[in-house]
Amino acid sequence: MINVGVLGATGAVGQRFVQLLASHPWFNLQTLTASERSAGKNYRDAVNWRLDEPFPDSVGDIVVSKTDVDSVKGLDIVFSALPADLATNLETDISRAGVAVCSNASSHRMDKNVPLVVPEVNPDHLGLIDLQRDSGNDGFIVTNPNCSTITMVSALNPIQHRGLSDIRVATMQAISGAGFEGISAMSIYDNVIPYIGSEEKKMEAETLKIMGSFDGSVITNAPFSISASCHRVPVIDGHTMAIWVDTKASVEELKNDFRNYKAPFTGLPTQPEKSVLLFEQEDRPQPRLDRNRGRGMTVSVGRIREGVRFIAMGHNTIRGAAGASVLNAELIVSKKYL
Numbered sequence: 189m190i191n192v193g194v195l196g197a198t199g200a201v202g203q204r205f206v207q208l209l210a211s212h213p214w215f216n217l218q219t220l221t222a223s224e225r226s227a228g229k230n231y232r233d234a235v236n237w238r239l240d241e242p243f244p245d246s247v248g249d250i251v252v253s254k255t256d257v258d259s260v261k262g263l264d265i266v267f268s269a270l271p272a273d274l275a276t277n278l279e280t281d282i283s284r285a286g287v288a289v290c291s292n293a294s295s296h297r298m299d300k301n302v303p304l305v306v307p308e309v310n311p312d313h314l315g316l317i318d319l320q321r322d323s324g325n326d327g328f329i330v331t332n333p334n335c336s337t338i339t340m341v342s343a344l345n346p347i348q349h350r351g352l353s354d355i356r357v358a359t360m361q362a363i364s365g366a367g368f369e370g371i372s373a374m375s376i377y378d379n380v381i382p383y384i385g386s387e388e389k390k391m392e393a394e395t396l397k398i399m400g401s402f403d404g405s406v407i408t409n410a411p412f413s414i415s416a417s418c419h420r421v422p423v424i425d426g427h428t429m430a431i432w433v434d435t436k437a438s439v440e441e442l443k444n445d446f447r448n449y450k451a452p453f454t455g456l457p458t459q460p461e462k463s464v465l466l467f468e469q470e471d472r473p474q475p476r477l478d479r480n481r482g483r484g485m486t487v488s489v490g491r492i493r494e495g496v497r498f499i500a501m502g503h504n505t506i507r508g509a510a511g512a513s514v515l516n517a518e519l520i521v522s523k524k525y526l
């Protein structure tokens with residue numbers, strides 16, 4: 189078994205990590221950290237469990253640790269669900285202490301030697317781990333993208349080989365993306381908020397890195413332009429987006445690409461049967477009906493029309509956050525980086 193911990197284990201993403209790791213077949217969840225407010229309490233007393241899934245009793249007696257390097261030294265992997273300002277230095281320090289960090293936080297995503305990975309899209313970018321290890325330290329940082337970015341690149345991946353240019357996207361993002369205390373009911377009920385801080389820049393920059401090519405030493409950005417407009421809507425979980433792409437391929441060719449798409453690997457425990465699912469019905473996908481497909485790991489697409497325009501939707505705290513990080517860790521193990 190591989191010994192793992194979760195940083196920020198009491199938060200919205202942290203609870204998803206705990207749910208996914210409590211009975212994971214490869215990973216032994218040993219350490220849970222949070223703020224000084226929670227440290228020293230049993231996890232069951234520290235956490236306000238807010239997921240639909242039942243609280244995993246097997247981890248209830250773990251005593252929550254402070255979030256520092258000493259608390260996680262000796263673990264094989266830590267999963268980070270920390271606020272980005274805290275993650276910046278701490279993730280670096282933890283990796284320098286010899287621990288592999290699989291992070292959800294945005295702090296290191298665009299660092300030159302840090303892989304920003306969606307396993308189905310750019311597994312080869314894990315090669316950057318070797319460059320991080322050039323300094324003689326076994327630890328490293330691997331990141332997963334922003335939740336909207338993950339949904340979009342997962343949906344573009346099956347059709348990227350057609351040659352894409354001038355990508356435009358308009359998102360409709362769930363409120364769980366802002367964290368448990370992130371947005372008040374008075375702000376979002378009966379409303380749409382046409383602004384999510386830094387989200388558009390992240391979608392644009394991260395997509396070009398992930399869909400770019402890696403030659404063993406540097407990543408060259410993907411050769412298309414991308415323009416994003418991001419909006420918060422009153423949905424609990426599941427980010428939906430309308431995507432426009434310029435391509436010479438026909439609608440029927442693109443539908444066949446989605447129908448025939450297979451992930452480039454098998455056998456990872458968190459991998460869904462279908463990473464991308466094409467809906468033929470004209471009113472799907474919908475977040476309430478489709479976000480839990482593939483245990484929250486399937487990205488659903490539909491309404492592919494001339495233009496070319498289509499809809500994509502993914503569970504933002506599973507496929508878009510904790511599940512993405514756990515799948516990255518499984519890929520890291522399967523590729524023998526650990």
Ligand SMILES: NC(=O)C1=CN([C@@H]2O[C@H](COP(=O)(O)OP(=O)(O)OC[C@H]3O[C@@H](n4cnc5c(N)ncnc54)[C@H](OP(=O)(O)O)[C@@H]3O)[C@@H](O)[C@H]2O)C=CC1
Pocket residue numbers: 195196197198199200201202221222223224225226227255268269270271272274292293294332333334335336364365366367368369504505508509510
């Ligand atoms: N991939 C993606 O797109 C997504 C990424 N995220 C990212 O994941 C991270 C966590 O987000 P989310 O779960 O929504 O946030 P929450 O606010 O729900 O949780 C924050 C967590 O961090 C802990 N924490 C807060 N302050 C401190 C501190 N000073 N020292 C130590 N621990 C602290 C909290 O502990 P306590 O309970 O004790 O206060 C809690 O466990 C963020 O970086 C966010 O941007 C989020 C959603 C999707």
Ligand SMILES: N[C@@H](CC(=O)OP(=O)(O)O)C(=O)O
Pocket residue numbers: 272292293294333334335361362364365366384387390504
């Ligand atoms: N900003 C995203 C969630 C998030 O935290 O993104 P990031 O991991 O890029 O900070 C949302 O609100 O839906």
